[in-house]
Amino acid sequence: MAHLSGAGERGDRGQLLMIAVLVLAAAFIVLALVINSAIFTENLATREDVAGSEEALEYRADVTASIDAAIVAGNEDHELATDAELEAHARNEISTLQNRGGLVQAIRGGVVDLSYDTKQMGDRIAQDNTSRNLTNDTASADWRPATGVDEIRNVGFELTEVDTRGEPFRFRLEGGDNWQLSVSGDSSEVAIKVDTPTASAQCVRDEPTAGDPLTIDVTGASVNGEPCHALHRLSNGTQMWLGTGVSGSFDLRFQNSDRVNGTYSMVTRGGTPDTGIESGYDSDEPYVVNALYSVRFDYSYQGHAVAYNGTVLSAPGEVPP
Amino acid sequence: MSTQTGNTDSTGEDRTEGGGRAVDDRGISITLNYVLVLGISATLVAGLLVAGGTFVEDQRERVIEDEMNVVGNHIAGDIEQVDRMVQVGVTKPDQAVINQTFQRTVSGTTYNVELESSPDQVVLTSNSPSVTVEIPVTVQTDVRESFAFGGETAVQYDDSADALVILDG
Numbered sequence: 462m463a464h465l466s467g468a469g470e471r472g473d474r475g476q477l478l479m480i481a482v483l484v485l486a487a488a489f490i491v492l493a494l495v496i497n498s499a500i501f502t503e504n505l506a507t508r509e510d511v512a513g514s515e516e517a518l519e520y521r522a523d524v525t526a527s528i529d530a531a532i533v534a535g536n537e538d539h540e541l542a543t544d545a546e547l548e549a550h551a552r553n554e555i556s557t558l559q560n561r562g563g564l565v566q567a568i569r570g571g572v573v574d575l576s577y578d579t580k581q582m583g584d585r586i587a588q589d590n591t592s593r594n595l596t597n598d599t600a601s602a603d604w605r606p607a608t609g610v611d612e613i614r615n616v617g618f619e620l621t622e623v624d625t626r627g628e629p630f631r632f633r634l635e636g637g638d639n640w641q642l643s644v645s646g647d648s649s650e651v652a653i654k655v656d657t658p659t660a661s662a663q664c665v666r667d668e669p670t671a672g673d674p675l676t677i678d679v680t681g682a683s684v685n686g687e688p689c690h691a692l693h694r695l696s697n698g699t700q701m702w703l704g705t706g707v708s709g710s711f712d713l714r715f716q717n718s719d720r721v722n723g724t725y726s727m728v729t730r731g732g733t734p735d736t737g738i739e740s741g742y743d744s745d746e747p748y749v750v751n752a753l754y755s756v757r758f759d760y761s762y763q764g765h766a767v768a769y770n771g772t773v774l775s776a777p778g779e780v781p782p
Numbered sequence: 783m784s785t786q787t788g789n790t791d792s793t794g795e796d797r798t799e800g801g802g803r804a805v806d807d808r809g810i811s812i813t814l815n816y817v818l819v820l821g822i823s824a825t826l827v828a829g830l831l832v833a834g835g836t837f838v839e840d841q842r843e844r845v846i847e848d849e850m851n852v853v854g855n856h857i858a859g860d861i862e863q864v865d866r867m868v869q870v871g872v873t874k875p876d877q878a879v880i881n882q883t884f885q886r887t888v889s890g891t892t893y894n895v896e897l898e899s900s901p902d903q904v905v906l907t908s909n910s911p912s913v914t915v916e917i918p919v920t921v922q923t924d925v926r927e928s929f930a931f932g933g934e935t936a937v938q939y940d941d942s943a944d945a946l947v948i949l950d951g
Binding site: 477478508769 | 820823824827830831834835837838841842845846848849852853855856859860863866867870871872873874875876877878879880881882884885888889890
């Protein structure tokens, strides 16, 4: 037995086991590295997107909202009457945002650059007298605030009284095809009905009372601050918003405008305003004044990993094309 | 009571005629025993090594796939974010770029990133072992087929081609 368990055989067996152990140890080391990779993968999966990738668009939206508000305020400011004054107002707002926003973004690690590019002028047709009906200066109940209009935005009505007897008040866009909003109702409720060339829908609200007017934001698709699907999109996806189905230039038309009292405002581009309304601000009668229709400005965001540079259009209250 | 005939040992083997052969037989038996033990041990160890090696390799492939899945989803997110930058305005941007740095290797192997169209997807392929991961992307802007090495990638809008591309960062 002694010669069979000599040093040679023991050595061979030891080598076999040693090799096996070393190979297995190497396999376990590789396994440890693989587990390490798996742990790193879990860590990577929980990381957020590239810093600044969302901020570039968020700040763009903030800037656009600020300039939208400045354009609306400028158009409603009766002191700003000429194109040059309105343009200077928009330029100043952009310059202010450039100075203030640039500092904020620099602190956060990105650099923002804003610069005025160009503008489109238009007309603002409005009435500010809450107790007057919506006829023109010559008391025509069926009249056209403007004809040959190319674009329209920011349309809103604030009706203090709605006469629900007889034919309803209608606001129409008349091109080859027509888009129509009508306000009708019974003793307690008012229906805001929208007809496009292919569909119709309505929203129903309580009749306006003293101190509680019926506010219809046509381009914002809301009535009394609540969303109105008939002014935006139906549940089946059918588009209903202002001007749906109307192509090319169109006329604006009020029908039965003596049945409602209140105020309205809209901004148009192109076209000719009705001669039966005041040119220049008037607190009692409907009027037309110069207005900024849209402003384009260059927006640039440069972060350590994000670069975004483009032209932004600010046209508050414009519906999708 | 048995009677021993001749010179026999307690096992009953004849030591007179086959004594030498008997010793050789025992030797062969022990050698055979040794060979069998060694063979079985080697087989078991070899099986253990093969199973262990296969297990480790399988785990590695799974981890590579998971890792490329995560990296691919990050890149897909970058592509969709650049698409939003392109689509957000009425005019296309002059520049829209997102750079992101990932690890150059996944579980010890390098990998490539391809942007494919029809369907729009990001395809990541590791080199050794070869593992492929496809991540679909949903974009409104066209996608141009392009390629980058894994590591630093740049997703950008190519305004001349009006399409999204991926490049080395």
